[in-house]
Amino acid sequence: MKIALVVPGGVDRSGEYRVIPALLALLKRLSMHHELHVFALRQEATPGDWMLAGAHVHNIGGERTRPRTVIAIMREHRMAPFHVVHSIWSGACGVVAVSAARVLRIPSVVHIAGGELIALPDISYGGRQNWQGRVREAMVLRAASVVTAPSVPIIEQIAALGVSAHRVPLSVDLNEWPPRKPVRRDTRERARLIHVASLNRIKDQSTLLRAMAVLVSWGMDVHMDIVGEDTLNGEIHALARALGLAGRVEFHGFVPQRQLRPLVMKAHLMVISSRHEAGPIAMLEAAAVGVPTVGTAVGHIAEWSPSASVAVPVGDWNELAAAIRRALADEDLRLHVAHAAAQRVMGEDADYTATQLQSIYRRLTDVG
Structure with missing residues (x-):
């Protein structure tokens, strides 16, 4: 053909x-x-x-x-x-x-x-x-x-x-993202979050960072890696500084796949803040290596919730922060969602x- x-x-x-x-x-x-x-x-x-x-x-x-x-x-x-x-x-x-x-x-x-x-x-x-x-x-x-x-x-x-x-x-190509079983988190260590998306309006990283600031205000020991090309000329970086997130958020810029997988594997949660998604692929890649997603109710996040993802209303950073806190506080819940997500992505x-x-x-x- x-x-x-x-x-x-x-x-x-x-x-x-x-x-x-x-x-x-x-x-x-x-x-x-x-x-x-x-x-x-x-x-x-x-x-x-x-x-x-x-x-x-x-x-x-x-x-x-x-x-x-x-x-x-x-x-x-x-x-x-x-x-x-x-x-x-x-x-x-x-x-x-x-x-x-x-x-x-x-x-x-x-x-x-x-x-x-x-x-x-x-x-x-x-x-x-x-x-x-x-x-x-x-x-x-x-x-x-x-x-x-x-x-x-x-x-x-x-x-x-x-x-x-x-x-x-x-x-996701499972040859490029070989599946890994979800790993139980040592709750004594700092919680690691990751967000993979270009910095732009539709991905709504302002909501993401405000949720992160709420987590910090609650006294949570969290760190977030943000991976993606900056299309907003430093606006999101400036917001992170204004919210007092220096040392809590690390911007990596664009990262090729061979370098992205190790970063994702170190995370305990993928966090998505988009106002709209058809996918996103980043969620599927994370699921392949045992990392569940908490995010706004769009695309696969809405579709897979509540068994294989955790979904919150679009634009609500307080609800996003609360969902992240629940997932990090309940390791059995986090692992249950991770296992369900892995099964979904390996089947599709x-x-x-x-x-x-x-x-x-x-x-x-x-x-x-």
Whole structure:
């Protein structure tokens, strides 16, 4: 089978920086059995081609990326026909996928992977902030042969728009994150928390740090590692200083996967503070190595709660702090959640993702 996969980026030629690990895991698995061409809208500023994880990456770059990507897919189709066009994320990628598929008269799959279907105007986030976005997303969802999404909350958002979707999580590569059983914590030692996400408005690290300040005010001995690229020009660092968290919070910036796993394994809890998530992948990676997640009720956190995660209302740092305290005070609870999360992620790893998508491709194309 020949597959066109449309992505905004996350497929840097380095294979380590500016990549999305769950996407690379999918490329590896699909390219083992199929001819896979990845069309990246803006991985690099200028056009280019390279091989990555067994797939041929076509970087479009420059201006007018949507029509130029459709043309690039058509050009490659003339060399040997595609069987299906698949976009990871809707938005511009979804428009490209359904447009190219319609012209080529082949099926399309659109995967909702982020905030395509929400609107948070106070932080200028989401694909439905104006009428153009709402029309675009409605058009893409209805034009796609199949729509997929990683978690039940996103499936429900899609259903509210009158479209049915298949649940297919973009998941963790257990070859890169070998499973480790949850480890009992010595409660005499400092509690270690970890947060893995780019510093930005949707991840809401201000709520995260305020929860951390509440924990400190309660006299708790806690330390937090924060891993992720800073897109807010030091704003979150300044907030940490203002809240008196020097020595309690360590900012690591971007960390490649080979360095991230040891950091996560040292933690007792993954803490997520996002206002919206379709996943998040960081939660799945932590679950693979026996670290449970406490976080806001979004994506997998809401979906897995209360057995395999601990969820609190979005934006409520007092509730987030209280949930962290409960999990750290009750080691049996923390281990129970960790074991349940590990079982979930091992049952729905990157192999599962690839198998589910290939099953969809086969149903759409009758090609093995």
